[in-house]
Amino acid sequence: MRLYDVPAPAKLNLFLHVTGRREDGYHLLQTVFRFIDLCDMLHFERSSDGLVVCDHEIPGLPAEENLIVRAARALQQATGAKWGARISCDKRIPAGGGLGGGSSDAATTLIALNRLWETGLNRRQLMELALPLGADVPVFVYGQPAFAEGVGEVLTGVDLPERAYLVAQPAQHVSTPHVFTDPGLTRDTKSIKMSVFADWVLRHQLQAKGGQAKQTLESGLNGSCGVFFGRNDLEPVVRARYPVIEKALAFLRQNGICARMTGSGACLFAEFVTHEQALLNQQKIIGKIPYCGDTVPVIEAAWACHGLLDHPLRYWTKD
Structure with a gap:
């Protein structure tokens, strides 16, 4: 049995507030997750040998630490499933x-193999398996836009x-642990x-x-420029540590686009x-993107995406 072209959508944090820090070091957050139609595509083939094999290799990461493999093995261990799987991923x-690409891949793996292996777990049970894989994995199993608290x-x-x-996508890799341990990060935003x-x-x-949509469409400007809800508390730290991201935000503003970090x-x-x-707006900035130095563009890629009302696999799992 096989499942082909199984989507794993990206997410956006529409805002992200850091409201505290637990004694174990984990940060307390409030955020709203929204899925978009920028997706990885995964392909699954059931095997009878019990082995989990994934062709998506991450440089410097052992295969057993790949989130896709870890998710599959977590489902095997929790259910006693004897099946294995050959998994490929188009990133x-x-x-x-x-x-959230890695987290989304892990969640899609749990959902798809739950169907392919006929293990019959419900949404709550899959979410319990998802949390040890990463704080963002459960929301992809949850399957709908969500207000998130705790970690x-x-x-x-x-x-x-x-x-x-x-x-x-700016031409910059950000270290998440470095951001959360930065002394400049505020951790006292009031909960809402x-x-x-x-x-x-x-x-x-x-x-x-009431007409704002028509007006902004005719002008070609961002309909919500300057009216984001709340803020992303991590953004000031990242902008200070990574000048390329500051330059990318400035470039977008110069073109009438008010952007936020996710x-x-x-x-x-x-x-x-x-x-x-x-x-x-995507077409407006293509061809105008400035460079860092002589060869590296400030923005490597840009996508125009639909916001999804639900995760595309929401109804693959019973509540």
Whole structure:
């Protein structure tokens, strides 16, 4: 049995507040996760030998530490499944960009093999297997946009309007541990209630329906420039440590695009009311991207993406 072209979507953190730090060193967060249609594609073939083999190699990382392999073996161990799997992955989400590609691959592996091996775990059980793999993995199993608290594992579904995003990848790798241990990182943002964010979304949705969308589409500018909810508390640290990201943000601003960093970076995003707006702005910056030195562009790649209302595999798992 086989499953081909199984999507693992990227995520955006629409905001990211650091509200504290536990005694064990883990940071307490509040954020909203949204999936976008920039996806890795995974392919699974069931085998009878019990072996898990993945063709996606990560330089410097032993095969047994690959999140895809770890997810498959976690499912085997939890269920006693005797099946194995041959797994391949077409990577489209840039690694180390704050888009959750590795976490999404792990979640898609849990969901797909739960079906392929007929192990029958429900969503809650899969989420319990997901958390030890990484703080972002459970939200991909959860399957819908979510308000997250704790270390990112306490999830509550949120309704988000249809939106599109320009996602830009600066030519910079960001070390997440270095960001979270930086002495300049604030850890005292006041916690908010989810209803505060929900009310903000509704208010701005009504503004868009009132004609703002048409006006911004005609001007070709970002419909939500300057009206992001909250902030990303990691962004000031990253901008100070990594000048390329500061240059990428400045370049986008110079072209009328107000962007924010997702996760711990390095990727940046801007929200639009329509996908056509995102495409217009993507086309506007292509060919104008400045260079760091003589050969390295400030922005390596840019995508115009749809915001997803649900994870594409949400209904592969029973609640």
